[in-house]
Amino acid sequence: MKVLVIGxxxxxxxxxxxxxxxxxxxxxxxxxxxxxxxxEAKCRNVAVPGGDPGALAAQQFLVDFAxxxxxxLTVVGPEAPLAxxxxxxxxQAGLAVVGPRVAAARLESSKAFAKTxxxxxxxxxxxxxxxxxYEAAMDLVRSHYAGPDRGRPLVIKxxxxxxxxxxxxxxxxxxxxxxxxxxxxxxxxxDAGATLVIEEYLDGKEVSVLAAVQAGPDLVPETARxxxxxPARDHKRRYDGGEGPNTxxxxxxxxxxxxxxxxxxxxxxxxxxxxxxxxxxxxxxxxGFIFFGxxxxxxxxxxxxxxxRLGDPETQAVLPLMASDMAELxxxxxxxxxxxxxxxxxxxxxxxxxxxxxxxPGPYRKGDLISLGKEKIAASGAQVFIAGAALDQGSLxxxxxxxxxxxxPGSSLExxxxxxYSAMDAVRFDGMGYRRDIGAC
Ligand code: AMP
Ligand code: GLY
Numbered sequence: 001m002k003v004l005v006i007g008x009x010x011x012x013x014x015x016x017x018x019x020x021x022x023x024x025x026x027x028x029x030x031x032x033x034x035x036x037x038x039x040e041a042k043c044r045n046v047a048v049p050g051g052d053p054g055a056l057a058a059q060q061f062l063v064d065f066a067x068x069x070x071x072x073l074t075v076v077g078p079e080a081p082l083a084x085x086x087x088x089x090x091x092q093a094g095l096a097v098v099g100p101r102v103a104a105a106r107l108e109s110s111k112a113f114a115k116t117x118x119x120x121x122x123x124x125x126x127x128x129x130x131x132x133x134y135e136a137a138m139d140l141v142r143s144h145y146a147g148p149d150r151g152r153p154l155v156i157k158x159x160x161x162x163x164x165x166x167x168x169x170x171x172x173x174x175x176x177x178x179x180x181x182x183x184x185x186x187x188x189x190x191d192a193g194a195t196l197v198i199e200e201y202l203d204g205k206e207v208s209v210l211a212a213v214q215a216g217p218d219l220v221p222e223t224a225r226x227x228x229x230x231p232a233r234d235h236k237r238r239y240d241g242g243e244g245p246n247t248x249x250x251x252x253x254x255x256x257x258x259x260x261x262x263x264x265x266x267x268x269x270x271x272x273x274x275x276x277x278x279x280x281x282x283x284x285x286x287x288g289f290i291f292f293g294x295x296x297x298x299x300x301x302x303x304x305x306x307x308x309r310l311g312d313p314e315t316q317a318v319l320p321l322m323a324s325d326m327a328e329l330x331x332x333x334x335x336x337x338x339x340x341x342x343x344x345x346x347x348x349x350x351x352x353x354x355x356x357x358x359x360x361p362g363p364y365r366k367g368d369l370i371s372l373g374k375e376k377i378a379a380s381g382a383q384v385f386i387a388g389a390a391l392d393q394g395s396l397x398x399x400x401x402x403x404x405x406x407x408x409p410g411s412s413l414e415x416x417x418x419x420x421y422s423a424m425d426a427v428r429f430d431g432m433g434y435r436r437d438i439g440a441c
Pocket of ligand 1: 126155157167169199200201202203206236293295304305
């Protein structure tokens with residue numbers, strides 16, 4: 001079969017790499033792809049007009065491409081094209097696609113919608129209020145910092161997609177007021193900040209659960225499913241020990257030793273099952289992946305967010321542990337046969353630290369030559385997943401803030417960590433930085 005993967009990050013490289021291992025797959029097109037997918041077995045990059053698969057003209061191009069190239073299956077990596085309706089376009093054209101329709105993609109593209117959904121269907125989450133009125137939001141902020149809970153931070157979230165810049169956690173009244181002002185009046189995030197969700201701060205340990213989903217009004221109701229993958233943990237802050245600014249993700253591990261059986265049971269009862277019931281009750285057409293961003297306190301899970309896609313860099317840690325065939329899994333999702341599919345996992349752990357360009361998550365260097373010490377990397381059993389690097393006359397050069405992840409397996413987390421860092425030692429580019437504590441905290 002021929003598969004089209006949409007996206008250009010490390011997640012899409014990992015998806016393409018895993019699909020390439022399938023005996024069913026002859027050819028993979030990645031649109032637009034990156035320097036890693038350009039070099040991957042069975043893969044070919046496809047330029048997207050305008051470069052952004054979230055734009056409508058690009059989506060029409062991709063539908064036409066899928067038709068003329070006789071693509072059997074399309075897998076959508078990032079949220080932006082889903083939020084602008086790419087799965088609807090493919091569905092209307094009769095093309096098999098992995099990704100939710102636009103109405104279901106609102107679980108990620110509108111935090112206010114997600115909170116309303118959670119409340120309506122009994123999904124456990126942080127207490128929150130949604131504001132479209134600036135004065136009302138300011139009043140809540142002022143009364144919080146004047147009240148008995150003023151020692152606790154507030155979490156201020158822009159409603160719309162904001163590429164990781166839409167959440168501010170602060171215990172300072174002046175910073176909270178400035179955030180509300182910048183988001184709602186200053187339009188710092190454009191329309192994404194016109195509506196705000198302000199919620200209570202939760203302590204605990206974060207866990208990411210990625211899952212495959214089939215739900216929707218066209219299914220026999222008993223066949224609706226959410227099938228969770230092994231749990232993962234991202235490390236969001238730039239520096240060791242959780243210091244420094246938030247990033248898109250500095251590295252991930254899978255599975256997560258402290259996500260106990262009891263926590264997993266709590267997750268299924270209070271988050272996964274009510275989410276599935278909610279998707280069915282609201283008639284949301286969903287054939288794709290979902291990401292539950294959890295905060296876990298004493299084995300009690302709270303849902304911080306839904307994403308309507310796989311996580312990045314969680315995917316780079318999780319897919320190497322999947323024993324099942326990714327093409328079969330994706331086909332079963334797209335065809336509504338997930339309820340008949342048995343997903344299998346390998347034992348052991350993966351540690352996947354991310355190397356970033358100097359300056360990231362602020363403005364960062366680009367165009368630096370990357371040298372991969374291939375023998376040392378192969379000896380450590382690691383796989384390199386390229387995120388922000390382009391192929392330039394046969395050489396890989398940095399082009400993004402998060403440049404690559406090295407993803408190493410081990411029979412214990414310690415072994416996976418030590419292999420991952422020995423592989424990272426063999427990677428060089430000017431201005432390279434990475435955290436040394438992925439999986440250790
Ligand atoms: P979100 O985009 O909603 O996942 O928020 C981004 C990050 O902010 C999360 O990964 C958490 O680290 C943090 N966060 C979000 N909501 C909360 C909350 N209610 N309490 C504590 N931390 C939070
Ligand atoms: N790793 C977090 C995300 O993919 O949103």
